[in-house]
Amino acid sequence: MIGVTENLRKIRDLLAETAENAGRSRDSVQLLAVSKKQPVSAIIEAASAGQHDFGENQAQEGIDKITEITDPRLTWHFIGHLQTNKTRLVAEHFAWVHSVDRLKTARRLSDQRPDELPDLKVCIQVNVDEEASKSGVALDEAGELADAIMDLPRLELRGLMCLPAMRDEFEAQRVPFRRLRELGEHLRDKGLPIDTLSMGMSADFRAAIVEGSTIVRIGTAVFGPRS
Numbered sequence: 741m742i743g744v745t746e747n748l749r750k751i752r753d754l755l756a757e758t759a760e761n762a763g764r765s766r767d768s769v770q771l772l773a774v775s776k777k778q779p780v781s782a783i784i785e786a787a788s789a790g791q792h793d794f795g796e797n798q799a800q801e802g803i804d805k806i807t808e809i810t811d812p813r814l815t816w817h818f819i820g821h822l823q824t825n826k827t828r829l830v831a832e833h834f835a836w837v838h839s840v841d842r843l844k845t846a847r848r849l850s851d852q853r854p855d856e857l858p859d860l861k862v863c864i865q866v867n868v869d870e871e872a873s874k875s876g877v878a879l880d881e882a883g884e885l886a887d888a889i890m891d892l893p894r895l896e897l898r899g900l901m902c903l904p905a906m907r908d909e910f911e912a913q914r915v916p917f918r919r920l921r922e923l924g925e926h927l928r929d930k931g932l933p934i935d936t937l938s939m940g941m942s943a944d945f946r947a948a949i950v951e952g953s954t955i956v957r958i959g960t961a962v963f964g965p966r967s
């Protein structure tokens with residue numbers, strides 16, 4: 741896994757530069773290194789280079805890595821589609837879930853969060869392009885789910901996440917991210933404690949940062965192609 745350290749340095753510089761060009765502070769954007777389908781050795785290299793937040797999209801694969809690496813400095817984020825039968829594993833091993841899109845899943849995560857762990861930080865995944873094939877709540881349903889999550893004792897609502905359809909053009913890439921930002925502002929105006937916008941990946945993180953992303957989820961540009 742040659743190059744992870746160097747890739748991280750480049751990405752961090754790019755994130756900082758993009759944030760500053762957008763009139764934001766350089767540390768207002770957090771890098772989540774998406775380590776799905778990457779070997780443990782690559783994660784350990786990234787951790788040695790100061791990267792502490794990692795994202796996984798398959799519960800069992802993520803937990804295998806979490807239990808093998810056991811580095812207390814690391815924070816693990818679940819970013820994949822969450823099946824009902826996997827909520828317990830996720831509640832027991834991850835610090836964040838970015839992909840909550842149903843009240844049933846949220847209830848289970850809260851019920852199954854172990855007492856000795858801090859509240860599970862969650863984002864609501866929003867289907868910003870209203871694509872039939874994608875997970876996520878509709879834009880006009882996010883408020884209701886957010887209110888319901890506020891009543892769940894072991895979840896800490898942090899924000900919104902999206903995974904928009906691919907677009908090549910920068911201005912076109914901004915459109916779905918702007919929708920998520922505006923939804924976040926709307927929910928904040930209603931009193932919800934939204935401080936996180938999880939948006940932007942290797943191909944579109946610049947557009948996401950310009951639109952206010954606070955966590956970019958980047959895999960390929962950090963680790964190279966997935967096996």
Ligand SMILES: *Cc1c(COP(=O)(O)O)cnc(C)c1O
Nearest residue numbers: 774797819941942957958959960
């Ligand atoms: C894989 C994945 C990413 C990272 O994608 P890259 O294009 O490799 O940066 C981000 N978010 C989610 C939800 C993913 O599944």
